[in-house]
Amino acid sequence: MTASVIQPFDTEIVDAQAIYTLEELCAVCLVEAAWVVDLIEFGVIDTNGRPRPEWQFAGLSVVRVAKAKRLERDLSLNPPGIALVLDLLERIDMLQAQLGPV
Secondary structure, eight states, rough: OOOOOOOOOOOOOOOOEEEEHHHHHHHHTOHHHHHHHHHHTTSSSOOOOGGGGGGGGGTTTHHHHHHHHHHHHOOOOOHHHHHHHHHHHHHHHHHHHHHHHO
């Protein structure tokens, strides 16, 4: 019998109360600003509603961008595809929560 190696999860703790500028969000997520702008245009992440130079993002935007980045990398999805998949995943989570424990 061989011993299997358990790999740790690749996780990062995100402060939900943190506020990021566009530059900070790009630096934390290692993505280009133009790609983040595409995500905003397709509703993947939200800004604070101010003009672009004053954009601010909630800490949970880091999680959304990280998910979007994985979808792009693993499934070669473009921003509209990423928006669709994340929307469907959220709906599934909502429906499962309504059903309660199975």
